[in-house]
Amino acid sequence: MLREIRPAITIMLALTVLTGLAYPLFITGIAQAVFPRQANGSLIERDGRVVGSALIGQSFAGERYFHGRPSATTGTDPGDATKTIPAPYNAANSAGSNLAPTAKALIDRVQEDVGKLKEEAAGAPIPADLVTTSASGLDPDISPAAALLQVKRVAAARHLPEAALRALVEQSVEKRTLGLVGEPHVNVLALNLVLDGLKMH
Amino acid sequence: MTGNGWVQIVLFAAIIIALTAPVGAWLAGIAEGRRNFLTPVLGPVERGLYWLGGIDPTREQSWVGYAASMLASKAAGFVLLYVLLRLQDWLPLNPAGQPAVPPDLSFNTAVSFLTNTNWQSYSGETTMSYFSQMAGLTVQNFVSAAAGIAIAIAFVRGFARRSAKTIGNYWADLVRITLYALLPFSIVIALVFVWQGVPQTIGPYVDATTLEGAKQTIALGPVASQEAIKMLGTNGGGFFNANSAHPFENPTAFTNLIQLVAIFTLGAGLTSMFGRMVGDRRQGWAVFAAMGILFLAGVAVAYWSESQGNPLLTALGVDPTLGNMEGKEVRFGAPLSALFATVTTDASCGAVNAMHESFLPLGGAVPLVNMMLGEIIYGGVGSGLYGFLLFAIIAVFVAGLMVGRTPEYLGKKIEAKEVKMTMLAILCLPLAMLGFTAVAVVLPDAVAGISASGPHGFTEALYAYVSSAANNGSAFAGLSANTPWWNSSLAFGMLIGRFFVIIPALAIAGSLAAKKTVPPSAGTFPTTGPLFVFLAVGVILIVGGLTFFPALALGPIAEHLAMAAGTTY
Numbered sequence: 197m198l199r200e201i202r203p204a205i206t207i208m209l210a211l212t213v214l215t216g217l218a219y220p221l222f223i224t225g226i227a228q229a230v231f232p233r234q235a236n237g238s239l240i241e242r243d244g245r246v247v248g249s250a251l252i253g254q255s256f257a258g259e260r261y262f263h264g265r266p267s268a269t270t271g272t273d274p275g276d277a278t279k280t281i282p283a284p285y286n287a288a289n290s291a292g293s294n295l296a297p298t299a300k301a302l303i304d305r306v307q308e309d310v311g312k313l314k315e316e317a318a319g320a321p322i323p324a325d326l327v328t329t330s331a332s333g334l335d336p337d338i339s340p341a342a343a344l345l346q347v348k349r350v351a352a353a354r355h356l357p358e359a360a361l362r363a364l365v366e367q368s369v370e371k372r373t374l375g376l377v378g379e380p381h382v383n384v385l386a387l388n389l390v391l392d393g394l395k396m397h
Numbered sequence: 398m399t400g401n402g403w404v405q406i407v408l409f410a411a412i413i414i415a416l417t418a419p420v421g422a423w424l425a426g427i428a429e430g431r432r433n434f435l436t437p438v439l440g441p442v443e444r445g446l447y448w449l450g451g452i453d454p455t456r457e458q459s460w461v462g463y464a465a466s467m468l469a470s471k472a473a474g475f476v477l478l479y480v481l482l483r484l485q486d487w488l489p490l491n492p493a494g495q496p497a498v499p500p501d502l503s504f505n506t507a508v509s510f511l512t513n514t515n516w517q518s519y520s521g522e523t524t525m526s527y528f529s530q531m532a533g534l535t536v537q538n539f540v541s542a543a544a545g546i547a548i549a550i551a552f553v554r555g556f557a558r559r560s561a562k563t564i565g566n567y568w569a570d571l572v573r574i575t576l577y578a579l580l581p582f583s584i585v586i587a588l589v590f591v592w593q594g595v596p597q598t599i600g601p602y603v604d605a606t607t608l609e610g611a612k613q614t615i616a617l618g619p620v621a622s623q624e625a626i627k628m629l630g631t632n633g634g635g636f637f638n639a640n641s642a643h644p645f646e647n648p649t650a651f652t653n654l655i656q657l658v659a660i661f662t663l664g665a666g667l668t669s670m671f672g673r674m675v676g677d678r679r680q681g682w683a684v685f686a687a688m689g690i691l692f693l694a695g696v697a698v699a700y701w702s703e704s705q706g707n708p709l710l711t712a713l714g715v716d717p718t719l720g721n722m723e724g725k726e727v728r729f730g731a732p733l734s735a736l737f738a739t740v741t742t743d744a745s746c747g748a749v750n751a752m753h754e755s756f757l758p759l760g761g762a763v764p765l766v767n768m769m770l771g772e773i774i775y776g777g778v779g780s781g782l783y784g785f786l787l788f789a790i791i792a793v794f795v796a797g798l799m800v801g802r803t804p805e806y807l808g809k810k811i812e813a814k815e816v817k818m819t820m821l822a823i824l825c826l827p828l829a830m831l832g833f834t835a836v837a838v839v840l841p842d843a844v845a846g847i848s849a850s851g852p853h854g855f856t857e858a859l860y861a862y863v864s865s866a867a868n869n870g871s872a873f874a875g876l877s878a879n880t881p882w883w884n885s886s887l888a889f890g891m892l893i894g895r896f897f898v899i900i901p902a903l904a905i906a907g908s909l910a911a912k913k914t915v916p917p918s919a920g921t922f923p924t925t926g927p928l929f930v931f932l933a934v935g936v937i938l939i940v941g942g943l944t945f946f947p948a949l950a951l952g953p954i955a956e957h958l959a960m961a962a963g964t965t966y
Contacts (some may be wrong), residue, residue, distance in 0.1 A: 200469035203450035203568050208473040208540070209448050210565070211575065215539040216532035220597075220622035221585045227597035227621065230588075233518065235597045237617050237645070239605070246605040247894060249615055251644040254607040263610065265727070278886050287613040288602060289523055290639035292752035293722045294875035296853035297707050298956055300754075300965040302723060302955030306607055310713050319714035328723040331734075331752045337727040339719060362964055378650025379730035 224271055248385055253336040256388065257284040262338070262346050263383040265325055266309060269333035270295035274377035285334060293329045303319070337381035340369045353390065364390065398704045402567030403731030406696055409654065409736065410689075412659050417685060420662055422671020427577050428550040428570070428670060430454075439576045441443055446572050455574075457563035458746060461908025463551055464900055466567035474540060475529040478507040481533045491526035492601035493590045493616075498524065505884035510537035513545055513777055514799070515627070515634030515747055515870035516881040516887060521636050522523030522616035527599055534634060535623045539583075540629025543574040543661075545779030550674075551666055552783040556807045557674045559914045564850065564906050566922075578663070579630060582720055586659055592695040592697055594648035595621040611952035620645055628659035631777045633747030641737070641750040642726055653733055653750060660746045664775035675807050675930035677808075680909045684785055691774045692743055695763050699735035700750035702760030709960065719879050724755030742767035745777030754849070754857065754873035758960060762871070762953035768867040770941040771826055777868060783902045785933075789907075789924070791940070792933040796922045808914035814851045815908060818901040827944045829866035829890045834859045842882045848875035851966030852959065856952035861887060937962035 225234035226353040245259030248254050254262045269291050283289075293300040309327040323342040343365045351358040368387045372378050400738045426433055432440075452524045458466065463760055482498040485491065498506065502518055509516045515711040521530065547570035553566045592598050596617045620636045625644055627634060641647040641656055665685065672681020703725075706717025720731030729737070736750035740766035741748050753764055758903075767774060790806060793815055797804025804811040837843035837858045857873040864871055865887040872878070878887065923929065959966075 199508050200466050203466070204469035204815065205472035206449045206451075207568060208470060209510055210446055211540055212477065212532055212536045213881060215575065215626075216536035219583070220531045220535060220619045222586065222903060223591070223622040224597050224599060224619055226588060227591040231591045234591055234594045235621075236600065237596045237598070237603060237615055238594050238648075239603060243399070244863065246603060248605045248607055249603075251648050252613075252615055253644075254605075254609075254613055255608060255611065258609055260840045263669075265683075289520060290616075290637050290643050291520070292642070292751050292755065292874070294754040294848065295723065295872070295964070296849045296851075296875075296956070297721065297723070297755065297966050298755050298847060298851065298853060298960050303709055303713070303965050304716065305708050307713050307812065310715060312675055314714070314961060321426065321714055324710070324715050324717065324719045324722040325711075325727050328725075330726050331724045331750065332637075332639035332726065334639070334644055335726050335728075335753055336644055339727055341716070373403070373650045373654075376401070376408060378728055378733065381727045381930075386609070392608065 202271055240385070242389070247361050249287070250334055250383070250386065252287050253285055253334050254385055256384065259349060259393070260390045262343060262350060262384050264338060265335050266329045267333040268325065268329040271324040290334055292331045292333060303377045313345075318343060338384055338386060339379055340365070340382055341366070343387065349389070356394070398700055399732070402700060403706065404730050404962070406700070406736055409657055412658050413665050416658070416662050417665045420666025421681065423675060424546070424578060424663070424666050424670040425673040426552075427573050428674065430569070430573070431500050435581060437893055441574055441578055447569070450568060451626040452566070452568045454566055454569035454955070458560055460564055460903045461550075463564055463567045467548070470544065470567070470571065471541070473928065474511045475507050475539060478510060478537060479503050479535050482506060482529055484527050484792060485526050488491040488526065488528045490528035490531070490599055492794050493526070495526045500879045501884040502879055505888045507628070508888040508891050510534055510632070510634060510869065510890045511541055512527055513630070513632060513745065513780070513869040514542035514865060514891045514895075515632045516865055516872065516891065517634055517870070518884055518887075520638035521635055527571070527618050530623055530636060531619055535626060536670060538623065538626040538630050538632045539575055539579050539633070542626070542778045543571050543579060545777055546574045546578070546663070547571050547779065548902060549779035549782040551903055552786060552906045553671050553674045555909035556809060557583065557676070558910045561910040564903070564910050570640045572936045577627060582629055583622070583625040586629060586655060587621045589626055589655060590652055593652045595624055595652065596644070597621040597647055606832045608805070611619070617645075618695055625659070627748060627957070628656045628746065629663065631660055631664065631744045631746040633741065635748065639692065641748045643750070647750055649727055649735065653729060653737070657737060658747065660740050660748070663773045663778045664744055664781045667952065669781065671782060671817060677925065680807065684789070685927045686783065687930045688774045690930070690934055691770070691937065692739065695743060695767055695774070696736055696739040697740045698733055699760050699852065701824045702757045702763070703731040703735040705757070707757060711964065719758070721755070721757050724752030726750065733952065738764050742869055742873060743774035743776070745772040747782055749871050752874060753871060754875050758953040758957035761856070762949060764871060765856070765863060766941070767943070768863045768869050768939055769830065769945045771823070772867050772869060773937065780868065780898070784898065787822055788937050788940070789933055790815060790819045790831070792929065792936045793922060793924065794934070794935060796932060802920055805915055806924060808917065809853070809909045809912050810915060815905050818905045819948055822898045822901040823940065825893055826866050829893040830863045831945075831948060833862040833890055837862070837886070840882065843886075846877040846880055846883050847964070848877065852952050852955040853966065856956065859948055859952055862890050865890035868894050
């Protein structure tokens, strides 16, 4: 066993330098040179201020914006650091609800959310993504059905023709990669940025 | 289920089938020490490492020597990672100002990463500095994977060699696999990830002001470099808490496909390497086929389950078309989430792109059963192959008993010593998984960490110990595992699951290598045909099924029946 000590220590240290420092820093160097936007988080700036990341969802509650999915992320209570409070779309602490399919807490939460959307849905079944929390709590997307459901509300709040807004949503749908992989989705932040742009012009 | 969902699953399977032979040829070249096109660049690095360690790569080791070197590298790796985590606040690259990692969590994390489990009782973005992620965790992502592949190669040498005393040199295998297999593949994958949107920066977290005027702090980091080896080495430890569900770890359906392929490709390639090294490629494809049958069975059940809406939500007026969306991301939907959950637990990866705890009961049972079977469906890099071959030994032993002949596998007589060692390796897993669960469900300290009630609460605890002993690392993540009880008991589960399989496996390798090879005769049970494939699958399912069925009945099966009856907890 004694003669294993030298290789054990030297090889572990050398591999730390190679795979733990050289490799990630090499990737960082290339990434920053070739793909600087992606490497730094695909940030979106408007009027010189960072308004978010193209890949990270954010919380929308107002009538004038399309809403994303419910988010189960939490944050530290500003009043008491030992407690956590709900903080939707906290991009510094990703998390899902991890509720069981048979959890009463899940059923109660969904029932409440369905109640809020009943009128907007006008009797149709509610798209599942609009009343379920995502795995990361940061899902930037909603399903096309969930976006179309909100057209009427947003159009009224922004005094836009409903048909034009519906067409805009349909244009915003990102299809499956190569028509095969993934699910069709609408990036909520991107859509809302387009809406704000419409107002300015 | 939709046609498109199945097309995605078939596309993934086709890519794996296409990659198996070339990857196997590449790995066989590394195992046999042949030159390749990277030798001119990496050869000097390889020789430098041998010089530093005082290693003669041509000096071969007996199985005991091989195991001793492996344990020494693990001990050194443990100390290095533990100290690094404990001193995190003193070390550089810590823009978020993360404090030192507490002792029980550091112990759990160090064991977790060196055993290739990557169970995480912490959230990456709120616990780990960039330095810890890179110089601590990424390193073990490489080394634990390379060690797993090294053991598999040594095991295969046991079959391939005749009357030999040695099974290779551990240090040479470790270095060569890291340099020629893991590092180059990781560089390519990491750069593709960055192109697709995975961050790679050592800059601080960014504060954004959202469209509605709120402040949103966005965690960043050197994510892509870790993400690549996390998948390729079937490690599975996420940079962020949400793992591959996080849009920064897995931003698009395309990255998701690469992640899935990266999980399986080395494990599948190793079956082909096995066939090449024992001189009959059909032997490799027979193993591949048995694994493929189990994969398809798992993904079919998981996809069927998750493509249905939760009936309790459908009753409230929720549209079931998209499937069970709680804990899933819209860009992946039910098909890619079910496929990912199956693949990550067929292999011992443990990365997740959806929260397994929120799967419907039978959908969540698929990852659980995959891990209970020992993750031998392509499996963890290396551990999948030697784990499967242990079951293959039992299969030929059973076949031998049926016809009253001394069983043989690949010309090696399977005798009492091999069967005893195999059973030791196979039985230690259920012992750790079920034993710890039994204690945890009655111990108040443990029960306090379980978030769910009813049968699901039992499944949550069972999943944790199954995942740790199988060295998977995925979780029913509602569990509050960052407590002294969970951190330490899970760490012991991981150690048992890793070393009580590896050491008997190496002992078998040493014993087989020393034997003569018997030429096949008319009475030899052929291990390349469908009969062997189905026998192996049967042995795997019966050993797994009979051992774990009572626990499954108390957990997911009971919950499924409760859900059908409209019961909530």
